[in-house]
Amino acid sequence: MIVRDFNKLKNTDRDVKDAQWSSVRMLLADDKMGFSFHITTLEAGSEHTFHYKNHFESVYCMSGKGSITDLGTGETHEITPGVMYALNLHDKHTLRAEEELVMACCFNPPVTGTEVHQADGSYAAPATQDA
């Protein structure tokens, strides 16, 4: 059994930060769960465009307020606590945080922890898909 505490992982090397967001990697590929699990915080007033071409991701809003626009369809959905979106079609999207958003995120295949967002908003595919 793996037991980890978000509060103890904040500001360690498992807390990945980029422009106006940070993400605590609670589970990564080397935990061999078949998915990774992250707690991601998006700063109030920030806007982010991502396109996970190589991953499925689900995102559950634990606190805050914002919106997500599906750039394929143009549809916008409100994000409030209890709302989940799942990028089952590798949907390119823009996420806006009106208030600070704290989100519980699952990735399949699992993120290894070394990815950075590429210019196209994606993470590179893992070296092996069966990690």
Next chain:
Amino acid sequence: MIVRDFNKLKNTDRDVKDAQWSSVRMLLADDKMGFSFHITTLEAGSEHTFHYKNHFESVYCMSGKGSITDLGTGETHEITPGVMYALNLHDKHTLRAEEELVMACCFNPPVTGTEVHQADGSYAAPATQDA
């Protein structure tokens, strides 16, 4: 993109209830994400022994207070907001809710939605592992 709201799924057929716990199935196998995602509420004062022989599960505490005992090692860990446990060894365990616990749970392989806990605390394996 799939968008679902926990608050709208409460008390629908996606809200599975058993003795002293309920679980809203936010994502299931037929969503084809490769994992399922559930928001599970355990009643204050309740105790649960589970043994997911056929699944990996991670559980993140969003609110409440309790503990988990690994029945293989005898170790007990406190559960408070921010603590996650991951059953990477299909660990048989007892979960206790001192206060109502609300947990974000990921299962791999994904739960289909029709499982019930068997006498041994497990969910049956899915008919296919690649759902």
